[in-house]
Amino acid sequence: MLGLAIVALAAGCAPGVAAQASDARSPAVVRASRRAYDGAPPVIPHAPLGPDCTACHDETGVVLPELGFSPPSPHERTQGLSAASRCVQCHVYRETDGEFVASSFVGLRQDLRRGTRQHTWAPPVRPHGRFLRENCAACHTGPAAREEIRTTHPERVRCEQCHAAVEARGTFRR
Amino acid sequence: MDRRELLRNLSIATAGVAAFSCRDRAEAERLAADGALARGEGNPDVTWDKAPCRYCGTGCGVLVGVQDGKVVAAQGDPASPVNRGLLCVKGYHLPGFLYGEDRLLYPQRRGADGTLQRISWDEALDLIAEKFGDALRDHGPESVAVYGSGQWTVFDGYAALKWVKGGMRSNNLDPNARLCMASAVVGFMTQFGSDEPMGCYEDFEAGDDFVLWGNNMAEMHPVLFSRILEHKRQNPGVRIVDIATRQTPTTDYADLFVPVKPNGDLALANGILHVLVRDGMVDRSFVEENCVLRRGIEDLDAIGFGVGGEAGERYGFKDEPRESSWDELVEFLADYTPERVAELAGVPARQVEVLAELYGARDRGTVSLWCMGVNQHVRGTWMNNLITDLHLVTGKIGRPGNNPFSLTGQPSACGTAREVGTLAHRLPADLAVTVPEHRARAEEIWGLEPGTIDPKPGYHAVDMFRALSRGDVKAMWIQTTNPWVSMPNLARFERKPGDGSFVVVSDIYPTPTTDVADLVLPAAAWVEREGMFGNSERRTQHWNKMVEPPGEAREDAWQIVEVARRMGMGHLFPWEGDWHEAMYEEYRTFGLGIGKDLASYQELKETPGKLWPVVDGVETRYRYAAGYDPYVKKSKGVHFYKAKSYGERAAIWLRPWHPPAEVPDAEFPMWLSTGRILEHWHTGSMTRRVKELHQAAPEAYVELNRADAAELGIKDGDRVRVASRRGSIELPARVDGRGKPARGSVFVPFFDEHHLVNELTLDAMDNLSKEPDYKKAAVRVEPVGGKS
Known part of the structure; x- marks a missing residue:
């Protein structure tokens, strides 16, 4: 029962707190529905639950009985920006589903392909930056993570030890 | 549950999401098959370029x-x-504002039946040239006007300035920045002989105490507020003081909230000065070395508010400054005891003392911040003067973490309106049309005959629209702004197209302003054209054109240049091909060598902007400060070298308390204040077309104090009527929302063209800057039945 609730809230549906277990959309589609483009801050998919968002969206996420799983904050390890101190500066609620004027905007879509790795047993390189996403667990562990990017080893906490960044293209030349 | 246990649970929960994960994979395969697979970071199909x-x-x-x-x-x-x-929610959602389906795509002229009909650019530009030419010929330079914007790029503003002042020989050029920053301009000019702050954003990590005067920084300047919050997180001794007429999201983070009555800030600032002087918390040696004292006209009847009688048509009050002295200051401040301030301002006397201790503490850096609460004020310039006085008498100025810092509401209020000088009395780089040497310098740079530029200032914004309503302005061009939402007392400016005057509007979307235009031109927006903005900390930033504008939209500067050429003024814009660099480098010559040196075009293309004055490629973080500013001759301390008329010293002004222009009474018993909210920017013509922002804040509302709401029988969400002497609007009530007004006052945001709060506001103005006061009007609130 709890497992179902966890899945439902992680997949999430806006607006409202109540999870909709019948949502047939994939987590990737749900994820995209909450963002203007890949990289945009998601809108808040539930009604206001109090002033301290980090009470539930902490470093590891919280299982809320009867409600589901509250995903971790990717900013919990962000330093120097007070990024976690005023969440509604970037994440807004939805008061309506309507539009003022229709829009033809099409945002950047999330890359759903697998990341690259040197060989079968090599750890994949990290295909994106970490800025404001320092807490890898937010997207790569737990029910809110898509299968393709969910880690098999959530107990290991120093991800950069094995997963190298891609800072440049091309190969080394003397 | 410890972390290890939680992680184990999450691993177990993973099994439960297998079904969803399969759909993810299916989605990925579908997207790949469609060829629609998105490209993420590092993908060569996505190019990234910088812009402010x-x-x-x-x-x-x-x-x-x-x-x-x-x-x-x-x-x-x-x-x-x-x-x-970091960005705020508006910044992250910038891409969406370009793609509303009702973008203006073609020039359109209003026909006899009142509808807009597509015409060609040649027809449109010829028509403007003809109408402005006719007005000049038949009625003279006072009959033409251009109303611009703090959102104009430097190029747009410079093209307009040169065409209006150097071509049409009119000074009827004013920006919407008159409605937001003019009081700060006059404040800095009257104290330092040069506009704009001396500090920079590094003050937010260098200061100890941050005093916010009527400034809801958490919503209006959220990224800067984040810098202060982070500084406070790292240094718990940092304090934030929120002086305001209503509690806002900023108040949630303040160490001290100081409730103040409308116009009470004048008394409060004088009260703080009183205690500083009384208790010897001033730096007399700094004052003697670096300051002069000045005093102006203070008689309320002589000054007025620009709304009644003759001043209600053209408000031209001029101050008559005279020399003052420290002794006179002490005598003047004797009236502002903490107890009297408590009466005038509603601030507890003990809080006045605490604020004085804060400003007077020599071992703590103090930064004062303000924006519309101080500027949109019938004595806004006086308030600017008084806040800066607090820094001058304590010597807390020109050092990191010790500065008065006015924030701006528009992206180039500083870079264009203030630096290019698109105001009715100004020329670039602090020059003024009223000064013969300044006019001569402009005429020399522009290659014009001596005497070309008119020495008489033109209409400031409010008077410009009054003149249009009277019929004195025959041809007006409005660019990048929406005055039929943003002007105060809107009913006064009602207009029907074809009324005999000619109004052309350049914008990117239909608005209430294009609704009353005779000719509507489609503008290129933001990265659809090349541009430059200048921000609050004197940083000039350049961006490249990145995408093509939709339809036939063109940049504002191009529109102006093409009309000027059709009016026989092509000599003002002699450049062939892409003229952006040549135009900017000509403009830049105005400020070289006088402390207003801008970075070169090429420097700006290659950097994230530079803080002027930029000398030998080096920017200036702290103006007037030895060790930072290359123009400072002294080996230490400060040197206010731009204040020539004060002997290169800053002016401390004696400025009294005055009452607001309108106060609540039995018929209209509540105060009305207006402003922005986090999600929407100004009149909402851009942000409302962004789905995420509209859905977060779809409609304007009136914020009520809980006790007032209970007394009036109003609950959160009820429809209510808000009425003033000038009009009434109906909108939903908000009780205990993000803002909490003081008892007896309400707040309404102005982004919503369907609930025009400026039908209610009063067109009273600051006596010196002529900036309207949007923060104080008397209204009545009553339930009308129904829920929103």
Whole structure:
């Protein structure tokens, strides 16, 4: 029962707190529905639950009985920006589903392909930056993570030890 | 549950999401098969280029992602010293504002039946040239007007300035920045002989105490507020003081909230000065070395508010400054005891003392911040003067973490309106049309005959629209702004197209302003054209054109240049081909060598902006400060070298308390204040077309104090009528929302063209800057039945 609730809230549906277990959309589609483009801050998919968002969206996420799983904050390890101190500066609620004027905007879509790795047993390189996403667990562990990017080893906490960044293209030349 | 246990549970929960994960894989396969698979970071199909944000005056650096000729994403630019990679919700959603389906695509002229009909650019430009030419010939330079914007790029503003003042020989050029920053301009000019702050955003990490005067920084300048919050997180001794007429999200983070009555800030600032002087917390040696004292006209009847009688048509009050002295200051401040301030301002006497201790503490850096609460004020210039006085008498100025710092609401209120000088009395780089040497300098740079520029200032914004309503202005061009939402007392400016005058509007979307225009021109927006903005901390930022504008939209500067050429004024714009660099470098010559040196075009293209004055490629973080400012001759301390008329010293002004222009009474018993909210920017013509922002804040509302709401029988969400002597509107009530007005006052945001709060506001003005006061009007609130 709890497992179902966890899945439902992680997949999430806006607006409202109540999870909709019948949502047939994939987590990737749900994820995209909450963002203007890949990289945009998601809108808040539930009604206001109090002033301290980090009470539930902490470093590891919280299982809320009867409600589901509250995903971790990717900013919990962000330093120097007070990024976690005023969440509604970037994440807004939805008061309506309507539009003022229709829009033809099409945002950047999330890359759903697998990341690259040197060989079968090599750890994949990290295909994106970490800025404001320092807490890898937010997207790569737990029910809110898509299968393709969910880690098999959530107990290991120093991800950069094995997963190298891609800072440049091309190969080394003397 | 410990972390290890939680992680184990999450691993177990993983099994439960297998079904969803299968759909993820199916989705990926479908997208791949469709060829629609998105490309993420590092994909060569997405190009990223820098631009400043399109909205407020913070000037956040944005990396704009372009794919297939469209803007598809935005990131905060980690290389920008302004925001260090962070944006606010408006900034993250910038791409969406370009793609509303009702973008203006073609020039349109209003026909006899009142509808807009498509015409060609040649027809449109010829028509403007003809109408402005006719007005000049038949009625003279006072009959033409251009109403511009703090959202104009430097290019737009400079083209307009040169065409209006150097070509049409009119000074009827004014920006909407008159409605937001003019009081700060006059404040800085009257005290330092030069506009704009001396500090920079590094003050937010260098100060100890941050005093916010009527400034809801958490919503209006959220990224800058984040910098202060982070500084406070790292240094728990940092304090934030919120002086305001209503509690806002900023108040939630304040160490001290100081409730103040409308116009009570004048008394409070004088009360703080009183205690500083009384208790010897002033730096007399700093004052003697670096300051002069001045005093102006203070008689309320002589000054007025610009709304009644003759002043209600053309308000031209001029101050008559005279020399003052420290002794006179002490005598003047004797009236402002903490107890009297408590009566005038509603601030407890003990809080006045606490604020004085804060400003007077020599071992703590103090930064004062303000924006519209101080500027949109019938004595806004006086308030600017008084806040700066607090820094001058304590010597807390010109040092990191010790500065008065006015924030701006528009992306180039500083860079264009103030630096280019698109105001009715101004020329670039602090020059004024009223000064013969300044006019001569402009005429020399522009290659014009001596005497070309008119020495008489033109209409300021409010008077410009009054003149249009009277019929004195025959031809008006409005660019990049929406005055039929943003002007105060809107009913006064009602207009029907074809009324005998000619109004052309350049914008990117239909608005209530295009609704009353005779000719509507489609403008290119933001990264659809090349541009430059200047932000609150004197940083000039350049961006490249990144995508093509839709339809036939063109940049504002191009529109002006083409009309000028059709009017026989092509000599003002002699450049062939792409003229952006040549135009900018000509403009830049105005400020070289006089402390207003801007970075070169090429420097700006290659950097995230530079703080002027830029000398030998080096920017100036702290103006007037030895060790920072290359113009400072002294080996230490400060040197106010721009204040020539004060012997290169700053002026401390004696400024009294005055009452507001309108106060609540039995018929209209409550105060009305207006402003922005986090999600929407100004009149909402851009942000409301962004789905995420509209859905977060779809409609304006009136914020009520809980006790007032209970007394009036109003609950959260009820429809209510808000009425003033000038009009009434109906909208939903908010009780205990994000803002909490003081008892007896309400707040309404102005972004919603369907609930025009400026039908209620009063067109009273600051006596010196002529900036309207949007924060104080008397209203009545009553339930009308129904829920929103």
